[in-house]
Amino acid sequence: MSCLVEVERLRYAYPQGRSALDGISFHLSHGERVGLIGPNGAGKTTLLLALAGLLDPFAGTIMVAGCNLATAAGRRQVHQKLGFVFQNPDDQIINATVADDVAFGPLNLGLPEDEVRRRVDQSLHRVGLPTECRDRVPFHLSSGEKRRVAIAGVLAMEPEVVLMDEPTSDLDPRGRRELRQILDALPITRIISSHNLEFVLDTCDRALLLDEGQLRADGPVRQVLADEELMLRHGLEVPDRIPAAERRAAAMARAAGLTFHPDPNHPHVHSHPHPHPHPPTPSESPSCRP
Amino acid sequence: MHLSDGILPGPVLVAGFVSAAALARWGVAGLRDDETPRVAVFTGAFFCASLLHFKVPPTSVHLLFHGLLGVVLGRRALLALPIGLGLQATLLGHGGITTLGVNATMFGVAALAASGLYRWLGSGGSVRPFWCGALAAAAAVLISGLLLAAMLWSLGEGFVWVARYALLAHLPVLVIEAVVTGSAVEFLRRAQPALLPGGAA
Amino acid sequence: MRAEAELYARGDSPLHRWDARWKTVTLAVLIAVLVSLESVRAALAGALMALALLAGGRLPAGLMLRRLLTAQALLFPCLVVLPFTVPGAPLPGSPLPVSREGLHLALLLYLRALAILTVGFAMVYSTPMVVWLRALQNLGIPRRLVEITLMTYRYLFTLGWELTRMRWALAVRGFRNRPSRAAWRALAQVVGVTLLRSLERTERVRQALACRGFQGRLRTLHEFRAGPPDWIKSAVGILLAAGLWMVDR
Known part of the structure; x- marks a missing residue:
C-alpha cells in the first residue's frame, strides 16, 4: 500500500459559520515530504487539525493510514499512526520534565516500560538532545530545545506520518539549520506547514499551496515556489535563491498545464510526479484511487 | 490574607486538612479527563495574577482572586485552591505548609459563596456584570476574612487584638478586590462570555 | 517569580540524596511534633x-535567611502585639506594660514558626517538585490532585512570563501603578486577558494531548529506590522528633 493519506472534497466550516476549508483533495504516498504553504488565514493549520482527526464534523473524506476520520473510532485510532508537532511547543509539552514528556505518548499507547525507555533514549538521540536533558524542566529550555523535545515526544510514538505546524516560527537561523539537519536524517513521511519558504525548499519535495481554503497548486516544490505570478497572487514570494531561468521555466510549465490546478467542483486525483525518496511506480498510483 | 505557620494548634490544623480534603473530594467529583488541563491552566493563571501588586498607600497588596476563581471555575475552585496555595507556600513561602488545609478550607468556602452569589445575581439579568463580579468578590473577601478572624479569636484573649487587626487589614483588600474582579468580569463578558457561567447563551 | 527552588533542588548533599518518600514522611513527623510543642x-x-538540617543541604545561607524573613513577615504583627495583650503578671523592671505570659507566648510562636518554616525549606529546596509530587502520590495523595498540580506547575512559569510581557506592554504605554480606579481597571484587564489566553491555550493543549493518545492519566517512568542510608536518616530523624516530644512534656 503506497497511499498513506487520502483527502477528497474536504470541506470544513468553523462553528461561527466561516468557511475554512473549501473542497480540498490530495493524496500522499509513503515517504513523501510535503510543504504546505499559503498566506495567513489560508487554512493551513485547519487542514492539519483535520488530518489529525481533531475537527468534527467535516464534509468529504479523510483517510489516514487506513483510519477513516469520518468515524469516531478512526479519529481515535489515527493518533497511533499520525504525529502532530504544534506551532507552540509550550502547548504540547505537558509534563514537568523532558523524559516524562517524551515518554508520555508511548505510555499512553500502553507499551511496556522497557520499550518506553528505549524509545525515549532513541528519540532524544534522534533530535540531538543529550541524555543529561532528561530531568530538566521545560522552563529551563531554550526555544530550540523545546521544539526538539516536542518533536522527540512525537517520534517516540513511531508514527507513519508527521505533521508540523510552523516548526521554524520561533527559531533563529542556527535553530533552523539544526532542525533541518534533524529532519534530513528522519526518513519519515511528513507535511510541514510554514511561511519560511527557504525552509520548505530545503526540507520538502512537493508543495501544496493553499489560499482561502482551497488548494491552488500542487507540484514539485521548486516548480511551485519558482512561479512568480502564482506566488505573488497568493501573498507569497519566490525565494531569492531561485534563478531567473528557473522562474521562467516554472511559468511556462504552468502555462502548459504541468502544475496541478484543482477545480474545487471537479476534484480529480493527481498522482504526484516525483515523490521522494521512494517514488511510487506508475502501477502503484491507481491504488490511491478510492 | 493567609494564616502562616506556627500560630494555630495541632488539632485545628488537622481539622483544616480534613475539611479541605472533603471539599477537594467534592470538587473533583465528575471531573472529565479533558477538564484536567483546563483546571491546571486556570490554577496557574490565578497563581500568577495573585503576584500582581496593587498600591494602597503606604503599602501595596497582593490580591487573592478567590472570588473570581469561584466565579470562573465554580466547584473546581475547590481543586484549584489547595493546589495554588500549596505551590505558593512551597515556591514563594507565602502562607504555610502546616496551615495549607485551614487556608484551603477558608478560601474554598469563600469561593463557593462567591460562585453562588454571582449566579444568583446574574440569573435575573437586571444586575450589571460589574456589580455581579464586585459583590461576589466582596463577599468572598468578607467571608474568608471573618473566618480568619474567628479562628484567631478562638485562640484566646491575647489574640483578640490580632483578630481585629486582621479584619481591619481586609477592608482595603475588599475594596480593591471588588473593583478589580468587577472590571475583569465586565471585560470577560464582552470579550469571551463562554468563560463565565450563564454567559454562553 | 523565578524557579530558584527547582535550581537548588538539583544540587548534591546528604539531604538531596535522601529518598523523597522517606524524607517526606520523616519531615512530616518532625513538623507534626514541632506544631504541638508548648x-x-x-x-x-x-x-x-x-x-x-537545612545546613546539611549545603544551600546558600544568605538566600535561605532572606526567604525565612519574607515567610515570617506575616507573623511579626502578632509578635509585637501579643506581649501587650495577653493577660498575666507584668514583667518586672520593664517600662512598658508587657506581661511575662505574653512574652513567653510570642517567643514560643516565633521559634515554632521558625522551626516549621526551616524544615519546610529543607524539603522544598532539596527535592525537585516533580519528584516530590510523585513521592506524595506514592504515599497516597490522590493521583488526580497530583496530576493537576504537575500540569499547573508546568504552566506556571509560561503564564508568569506572559504576564510579565503584558506588564511591560502597559509600562511602555505610560501606565503607572497608582492607587486609582483607572489603574486597577487596567490591571483587571491584564487579569482578564490572562484568563482569555488561558482558555485559548487550554483548547490547544487539549488538542495536543488528544494527538498523543491522552486518556486521563499522566504516567511517569520515575522509580524510587531507597537503601540503608535513607533508612538510617529517617530513623535518626524520627528519634530526634521523639526526643523533642519528650523534652516538651
Whole structure:
C-alpha cells in the first residue's frame, strides 16, 4: 500500500459559520515530504487539525493510514499512526520534565516500560538532545530545545506520518539549520506547514499551496515556489535563491498545464510526479484511487 | 490574607486538612479527563495574577482572586485552591505548609459563596456584570476574612487584638478586590462570555 | 517569580540524596511534633535542629535567611502585639506594660514558626517538585490532585512570563501603578486577558494531548529506590522528633 493519506472534497466550516476549508483533495504516498504553504488565514493549520482527526464534523473524506476520520473510532485510532508537532511547543509539552514528556505518548499507547525507555533514549538521540536533558524542566529550555523535545515526544510514538505546524516560527537561523539537519536524517513521511519558504525548499519535495481554503497548486516544490505570478497572487514570494531561468521555466510549465490546478467542483486525483525518496511506480498510483 | 505557620494548634490544623480534603473530594467529583488541563491552566493563571501588586498607600497588596476563581471555575475552585496555595507556600513561602488545609478550607468556602452569589445575581439579568463580579468578590473577601478572624479569636484573649487587626487589614483588600474582579468580569463578558457561567447563551 | 527552588533542588548533599518518600514522611513527623510543642525550651531545640538540617543541604545561607524573613513577615504583627495583650503578671523592671505570659507566648510562636518554616525549606529546596509530587502520590495523595498540580506547575512559569510581557506592554504605554480606579481597571484587564489566553491555550493543549493518545492519566517512568542510608536518616530523624516530644512534656 503506497497511499498513506487520502483527502477528497474536504470541506470544513468553523462553528461561527466561516468557511475554512473549501473542497480540498490530495493524496500522499509513503515517504513523501510535503510543504504546505499559503498566506495567513489560508487554512493551513485547519487542514492539519483535520488530518489529525481533531475537527468534527467535516464534509468529504479523510483517510489516514487506513483510519477513516469520518468515524469516531478512526479519529481515535489515527493518533497511533499520525504525529502532530504544534506551532507552540509550550502547548504540547505537558509534563514537568523532558523524559516524562517524551515518554508520555508511548505510555499512553500502553507499551511496556522497557520499550518506553528505549524509545525515549532513541528519540532524544534522534533530535540531538543529550541524555543529561532528561530531568530538566521545560522552563529551563531554550526555544530550540523545546521544539526538539516536542518533536522527540512525537517520534517516540513511531508514527507513519508527521505533521508540523510552523516548526521554524520561533527559531533563529542556527535553530533552523539544526532542525533541518534533524529532519534530513528522519526518513519519515511528513507535511510541514510554514511561511519560511527557504525552509520548505530545503526540507520538502512537493508543495501544496493553499489560499482561502482551497488548494491552488500542487507540484514539485521548486516548480511551485519558482512561479512568480502564482506566488505573488497568493501573498507569497519566490525565494531569492531561485534563478531567473528557473522562474521562467516554472511559468511556462504552468502555462502548459504541468502544475496541478484543482477545480474545487471537479476534484480529480493527481498522482504526484516525483515523490521522494521512494517514488511510487506508475502501477502503484491507481491504488490511491478510492 | 493567609494564616502562616506556627500560630494555630495541632488539632485545628488537622481539622483544616480534613475539611479541605472533603471539599477537594467534592470538587473533583465528575471531573472529565479533558477538564484536567483546563483546571491546571486556570490554577496557574490565578497563581500568577495573585503576584500582581496593587498600591494602597503606604503599602501595596497582593490580591487573592478567590472570588473570581469561584466565579470562573465554580466547584473546581475547590481543586484549584489547595493546589495554588500549596505551590505558593512551597515556591514563594507565602502562607504555610502546616496551615495549607485551614487556608484551603477558608478560601474554598469563600469561593463557593462567591460562585453562588454571582449566579444568583446574574440569573435575573437586571444586575450589571460589574456589580455581579464586585459583590461576589466582596463577599468572598468578607467571608474568608471573618473566618480568619474567628479562628484567631478562638485562640484566646491575647489574640483578640490580632483578630481585629486582621479584619481591619481586609477592608482595603475588599475594596480593591471588588473593583478589580468587577472590571475583569465586565471585560470577560464582552470579550469571551463562554468563560463565565450563564454567559454562553 | 523565578524557579530558584527547582535550581537548588538539583544540587548534591546528604539531604538531596535522601529518598523523597522517606524524607517526606520523616519531615512530616518532625513538623507534626514541632506544631504541638508548648515549651520554649523544646521549641528552641527544634529550631536549632531544623537549622542544622537545612545546613546539611549545603544551600546558600544568605538566600535561605532572606526567604525565612519574607515567610515570617506575616507573623511579626502578632509578635509585637501579643506581649501587650495577653493577660498575666507584668514583667518586672520593664517600662512598658508587657506581661511575662505574653512574652513567653510570642517567643514560643516565633521559634515554632521558625522551626516549621526551616524544615519546610529543607524539603522544598532539596527535592525537585516533580519528584516530590510523585513521592506524595506514592504515599497516597490522590493521583488526580497530583496530576493537576504537575500540569499547573508546568504552566506556571509560561503564564508568569506572559504576564510579565503584558506588564511591560502597559509600562511602555505610560501606565503607572497608582492607587486609582483607572489603574486597577487596567490591571483587571491584564487579569482578564490572562484568563482569555488561558482558555485559548487550554483548547490547544487539549488538542495536543488528544494527538498523543491522552486518556486521563499522566504516567511517569520515575522509580524510587531507597537503601540503608535513607533508612538510617529517617530513623535518626524520627528519634530526634521523639526526643523533642519528650523534652516538651
